[in-house]
Amino acid sequence: MTETIFRTIRADILACRLLPGAKLKIAALAQRLDVSLGAVREALSRLSAEGLVVSETQRGFRVAPVSAADLTDLTTTRIEIESLCLRRAIAAQDVAWEAELLAAFHRLAHTPEREPNDAVRLADNWSRMHEAFHLALVSGCKSSWLLRLRGTLYMQSERYRRLSIPVARVDRDLVAEHRAIMDAAIARDAERATALLAEHLLMTARILLTAPELKEDPDSPSGEERGRRVRPQGSAAEKEPASA
Amino acid sequence: MTETIFRTIRADILACRLLPGAKLKIAALAQRLDVSLGAVREALSRLSAEGLVVSETQRGFRVAPVSAADLTDLTTTRIEIESLCLRRAIAAQDVAWEAELLAAFHRLAHTPEREPNDAVRLADNWSRMHEAFHLALVSGCKSSWLLRLRGTLYMQSERYRRLSIPVARVDRDLVAEHRAIMDAAIARDAERATALLAEHLLMTARILLTAPELKEDPDSPSGEERGRRVRPQGSAAEKEPASA
DNA sequence: GATGGCTATAAAATCGATTATTTGCCAGAT
DNA sequence: ATCTGGCAAATAATCGATTTTATAGCCATC
Numbered sequence: 001m002t003e004t005i006f007r008t009i010r011a012d013i014l015a016c017r018l019l020p021g022a023k024l025k026i027a028a029l030a031q032r033l034d035v036s037l038g039a040v041r042e043a044l045s046r047l048s049a050e051g052l053v054v055s056e057t058q059r060g061f062r063v064a065p066v067s068a069a070d071l072t073d074l075t076t077t078r079i080e081i082e083s084l085c086l087r088r089a090i091a092a093q094d095v096a097w098e099a100e101l102l103a104a105f106h107r108l109a110h111t112p113e114r115e116p117n118d119a120v121r122l123a124d125n126w127s128r129m130h131e132a133f134h135l136a137l138v139s140g141c142k143s144s145w146l147l148r149l150r151g152t153l154y155m156q157s158e159r160y161r162r163l164s165i166p167v168a169r170v171d172r173d174l175v176a177e178h179r180a181i182m183d184a185a186i187a188r189d190a191e192r193a194t195a196l197l198a199e200h201l202l203m204t205a206r207i208l209l210t211a212p213e214l215k216e217d218p219d220s221p222s223g224e225e226r227g228r229r230v231r232p233q234g235s236a237a238e239k240e241p242a243s244a
Numbered sequence: 245m246t247e248t249i250f251r252t253i254r255a256d257i258l259a260c261r262l263l264p265g266a267k268l269k270i271a272a273l274a275q276r277l278d279v280s281l282g283a284v285r286e287a288l289s290r291l292s293a294e295g296l297v298v299s300e301t302q303r304g305f306r307v308a309p310v311s312a313a314d315l316t317d318l319t320t321t322r323i324e325i326e327s328l329c330l331r332r333a334i335a336a337q338d339v340a341w342e343a344e345l346l347a348a349f350h351r352l353a354h355t356p357e358r359e360p361n362d363a364v365r366l367a368d369n370w371s372r373m374h375e376a377f378h379l380a381l382v383s384g385c386k387s388s389w390l391l392r393l394r395g396t397l398y399m400q401s402e403r404y405r406r407l408s409i410p411v412a413r414v415d416r417d418l419v420a421e422h423r424a425i426m427d428a429a430i431a432r433d434a435e436r437a438t439a440l441l442a443e444h445l446l447m448t449a450r451i452l453l454t455a456p457e458l459k460e461d462p463d464s465p466s467g468e469e470r471g472r473r474v475r476p477q478g479s480a481a482e483k484e485p486a487s488a
Numbered sequence: 489g490a491t492g493g494c495t496a497t498a499a500a501a502t503c504g505a506t507t508a509t510t511t512g513c514c515a516g517a518t
Numbered sequence: 519a520t521c522t523g524g525c526a527a528a529t530a531a532t533c534g535a536t537t538t539t540a541t542a543g544c545c546a547t548c
Contacts, residue, residue, distance in 0.1 A: 001301070001501070001502085002289075002501080002502085003301065025529075025530090026529080026530065026531095027528095027529070027530085035502080035503090036502055036503045036504070037503080037504080037530090037531090038282050038285075038501090038502070038503070038504095038532095039501085039502065039503085041282075041286060041530090041531080042282075042285060042286050042289050045246075045286050045289050045290050045293075046289050046290065046292070046293045048290070049289075049290045049293030049294055050293055051392075057245070057247065058508090058509060058510070058530070058531080059509095059510075059529095059530080060529075060530060061530095073386075073387050073388060073389050073390075074389055076387065077387050077389040077390045077393070078389075080328055080390075081393070084324055142317075143317050143320065143321055144317060145317050145318055145321040145322075145397065146317075146321045146324075148295075149321070149325070149393050149396070152393070153389065156389075245531070245532085246531080246532085269499075269500095270499080270500065270501095271498095271499070271500085279532085279533090280532055280533045280534070281500090281501095281533080281534080282502095282531095282532070282533070282534095283531090283532070283533085285500085285501080302500070302501080302538090302539060302540070303499095303500080303539095303540075304499070304500060305500095
């Protein structure tokens with residue numbers, strides 16, 4: 001059904017198998033996924049409402065662009081929202097939450113960050129564990145609206161995180177960072193926990209902002225000739241064998 | 245095109261012409277709006293991603309339910325997000341922003357709250373002016389992500405606000421409330437401005453929470469016979485001549 | 489008399505074709 | 519030689535029909 005297509009395309013976008021700015025040709029996607037045009041169109045519409053895809057009337061869909069300005073805005077906003085969630089979670093702390101958080105951390109700490117044979121791409125499994133940890137961290141927050149907003153921002157960040165991996169030459173002890181945040185949260189030290197979380201998020205953004213990739217691949221500084229620069233359908237659409 | 249249908253259905257939901265929980269039959273909507281099935285389906289999908297419509301697999305779409313718990317959560321979340329926006333707007337204050345805010349307030353203050361002949365429904369025009377004022381208040385915030393989140397929550401609140409009007413027997417000086425918030429913002433008193441804004445939002449929620457309507461019409465206490473109660477296609481769909 | 493299965497009806501999901509729009513290209517004119 | 523106008527190919531948007539699925543009513547059996 002259309003839900004499957006929706007998730008498949010979203011996963012491709014989040015994992016950067018479909019590059020930012022790439023043109024999304026409905027017919028090509030339909031043939032590749034072996035479904036009808038309408039189904040793809042519906043999935044693209046939903047993605048558009050979630051902000052992962054942009055649609056221009058009568059001109060089709062493309063993957064939402066990335067830019068340094070967007071990453072900066074996204075990161076600062078995310079810090080504020082995640083902090084709100086984390087403070088509430090700490091205030092409503094209970095044993096079940098602590099247990100889940102410890103379990104999520106343990107799973108994350110023992111999952112290899114990259115695929116054994118592919119040193120450049122993030123492992124899908126690690127991404128899942130990472131998401132589960134951060135979700136466990138804030139899941140004590142009872143507000144479903146706040147968690148929903150957080151989820152939107154987390155999803156957007158996922159694209160940048162995947163983009164940043166080939167650039168991440170700095171060595172960084174992610175396990176220690178996550179452990180420090182968790183320890184502060186369990187110790188009910190909201191100030192310290194939110195400060196560590198903010199630094200954690202800022203670090204990721206900073207690494208990407210100093211990397212050259214974002215400067216030459218970005219959105220639209222002047223706005224014209226976008227298709228020319230990235231050559232989306234030629235390179236992105238053909239190089240990725242999809243369905244994975 | 246599908247964009248028009250999307251906006252039409254969204255306006256019907258926000259104005260409560262389509263009641264919360266009402267079943268949205270695709271065929272009926274398609275015939276009424278004189279478009280195809282696929283177009284309606286796509287519009288409903290986008291609404292679903294925005295949270296105004298819920299979809300159950302193989303069981304169609306219905307208008308997102310309302311409940312006292314959801315209103316409480318929505319209000320507290322909205323207070324936090326709007327406060328973040330307002331603080332940033334005040335920090336980045338400039339003359340252009342002040343001018344726009346004053347203009348928006350003046351328009352709002354001189355727009356009648358209800359239709360002259362219909363004392364029970366909110367005037368569409370007043371709703372537009374009210375939205376414009378609140379948008380002007382926070383538009384000094386440069387973060388497009390934060391403003392986007394705020395927009396989502398504002399839209400959700402709109403439904404409750406329209407629902408609350410037939411109940412609003414308490415007399416309330418909305419013009420004075422808005423003026424007080426504006427004055428504090430222009431005076432760069434962020435603490436006072438956010439406090440007044442919070443009280444403003446809480447007041448609206450409080451009025452609705454004490455009213456009986458939400459208690460008997462709410463989401464799904466037990467979950468059955470929901471279509472029976474509101475008879476959506478019979479009353480709501482037929483009484484409004486669409487296109488408005 | 490009640491319960492369980494079966495059938496009929498209605499609605500939702502999917503599909504392939506048709507129509508309209510845009511874009512790139514070629515030819516002709518200045 | 520270059521610019522402009524039209525033409526053709528590609529692609530997005532819309533539509534109506536078909537297929538699958540859920541629900542409700544009915545009959546048979548226990």
